[in-house]
Amino acid sequence: xAEYMSxxxxxxxxxxxxxxxxGMKTAQKLAYFILNQPIEDxxxxxxxxxxxxxxxxxxxVCQNFTDSDxxxxxxxxxxxxxxxxxxxxxxxxSALERAGGFNGVYHVLHGLLSPxxxxxxxxxxxxxxxxxxxxxxxxxxxxxxxxxxxxxxSSYISRMIKPLGIKVTRLAYGLxxxxxxxxxxxxxxxxxxxxxxxx
Amino acid sequence: xAEYMSxxxxxxxxxxxxxxxxGMKTAQKLAYFILNQPIEDxxxxxxxxxxxxxxxxxxxVCQNFTDSDxxxxxxxxxxxxxxxxxxxxxxxxSALERAGGFNGVYHVLHGLLSPxxxxxxxxxxxxxxxxxxxxxxxxxxxxxxxxxxxxxxSSYISRMIKPLGIKVTRLAYGLxxxxxxxxxxxxxxxxxxxxxxxx
Numbered sequence: 001x002a003e004y005m006s007x008x009x010x011x012x013x014x015x016x017x018x019x020x021x022x023g024m025k026t027a028q029k030l031a032y033f034i035l036n037q038p039i040e041d042x043x044x045x046x047x048x049x050x051x052x053x054x055x056x057x058x059x060x061v062c063q064n065f066t067d068s069d070x071x072x073x074x075x076x077x078x079x080x081x082x083x084x085x086x087x088x089x090x091x092x093x094s095a096l097e098r099a100g101g102f103n104g105v106y107h108v109l110h111g112l113l114s115p116x117x118x119x120x121x122x123x124x125x126x127x128x129x130x131x132x133x134x135x136x137x138x139x140x141x142x143x144x145x146x147x148x149x150x151x152x153x154s155s156y157i158s159r160m161i162k163p164l165g166i167k168v169t170r171l172a173y174g175l176x177x178x179x180x181x182x183x184x185x186x187x188x189x190x191x192x193x194x195x196x197x198x199x
Numbered sequence: 200x201a202e203y204m205s206x207x208x209x210x211x212x213x214x215x216x217x218x219x220x221x222g223m224k225t226a227q228k229l230a231y232f233i234l235n236q237p238i239e240d241x242x243x244x245x246x247x248x249x250x251x252x253x254x255x256x257x258x259x260v261c262q263n264f265t266d267s268d269x270x271x272x273x274x275x276x277x278x279x280x281x282x283x284x285x286x287x288x289x290x291x292x293s294a295l296e297r298a299g300g301f302n303g304v305y306h307v308l309h310g311l312l313s314p315x316x317x318x319x320x321x322x323x324x325x326x327x328x329x330x331x332x333x334x335x336x337x338x339x340x341x342x343x344x345x346x347x348x349x350x351x352x353s354s355y356i357s358r359m360i361k362p363l364g365i366k367v368t369r370l371a372y373g374l375x376x377x378x379x380x381x382x383x384x385x386x387x388x389x390x391x392x393x394x395x396x397x398x
Contacts, residue, residue, distance in 0.1 A: 004271075004272065004292055004293050004296035004297070005264075005289075005293055006255050006264050006265050006266050006270070006271075007266060008247070008250050008251040008254045008255050008266050009251050009255055009264055011247045011250070011251065012247050012248045012250075012251035012252075014247075015243065015244045015247045015248055016248075018240075018244070019229055019232065020228065020229070020232050021225070021228075026220070028290070028293075029219065029220075029290075030218055030219070031248075031251060032288075032289065032290060033218065033219050034248055034251060034252050035251065035252060035255055035264060037252070039252055039253065041217075042248065042249055042252040043249060044214065045214045045217070045248070045249075046245040046246070046248055046249040047245070048207070048210045048211050048213075048214045049211045049214055049215075049230075049233055049241065049244070049245055050241055050242060050244075050245040051207050051210070051211070052207040052208050052210065052211035052230060052233060052234065053211075053233050053234060053236070053238055053241040054238065055207045056205050056207050056208055056234055065204075065205050065208055065234060066205050067205050067206060067207050071205070072203075072205075073203065089231075090204075090231065091227070091228075091231060093203055094203050094204055094227075097203035098203075
């Protein structure tokens with residue numbers, strides 16, 4: 001940086017600038033903000049973030065982030081262990097839990113198959129999913145995003161699981177809630193037509 | 200948060216959300232990002248930020264942030280100590296140093312007079328400025344922003360200093376570089392006319 005700043009301030013800015021979506025200008029603003037905070041607050045900021053990184057790891061069952069051996073969903077007696085919903089990332093579990101309506105358990109792949117980016121079946125948590133498919137599991141819901149990678153991953157896993165005699169389903173495609181036909185894209189409209197339901 | 204997340208992850212998100220301009224959604228994204236970084240990187244992030252807060256304090260002369268007794272500008276033998284440029288905040292020193300062309304020293308007020316917000320002369324570093332106005336100082340440049348508070352502070356300080364026989368100047372008003380008359384606001388145009396220079 002050409003600008004005049006004290007060395008520790010420059011280091012703090014550089015650290016902030018490593019965060020996604022935060023440029024050098026914002027990073028400097030954040031560093032100046034930190035200097036004006038009570039020292040106990042900055043100590044808390046610093047330690048809680050490090051603590052998250054240190055204490056959080058993958059749930060041994062579903063591979064979601066947890067600070068225990070098993071995550072709270074896998075540990076929950078009331079959740080139906082016979083239905084597994086497969087998602088790309090922990091944030092997708094958050095989204096589905098927020099929406100509510102699902103009482104099964106999850107499996108987090110931590111990525112999607114993408115030959116272009118050299119991501120193969122061994123780079124994501126597919127083996128861990130297959131290990132879970134014992135006698136109890138009756139349905140696997142593929143809830144990857146409707147992108148090329150999401151579809152590829154979904155059909156790869158579905159072809160793997162079907163021979164085991166387990167039902168594999170996919171999240172429904174169609175018009176999003178509150179959408180108007182006028183502004184819906186072509187693919188969404190086509191899919192909404194294809195998957196039409198009888199009233 | 201209603202969403203499902205591990206407790207340390209929630210704490211880390213809440214810490215990020217305390218930063219200015221970062222909402223809960225972005226904070227969660229940053230917390231997830233941190234979990235995917237190597238632990239040494241997160242340790243560095245955490246310690247450099249805490250270190251900035253712990254080691255940086257006010258320069259005993261100009262009140263700018265520094266990690267030494269005196270900041271590097273005040274310590275610089277080549278800087279002209281007889282001209283003091285008064286600014287609102289450390290980031291203004293950065294901006295002026297980046298622009299170049301000033302070889303004097305600075306004084307950081309850490310705020311502006313604002314009766315509306317209950318900020319009086321004792322709440323900003325005015326006393327520290329007056330203490331510096333010994334025999335050596337020949338000029339004080341008021342470089343506060345051209346806002347109501349900036350002007351108020353500038354004229355308050357100038358009325359205080361003038362009786363001491365020290366020259367007080369103000370940054371020039373006028374058209375910014377690259378500006379077109381068409382899009383300049385009225386006040387800027389009026390000031391550009393008032394302060395016109397002979398060619």
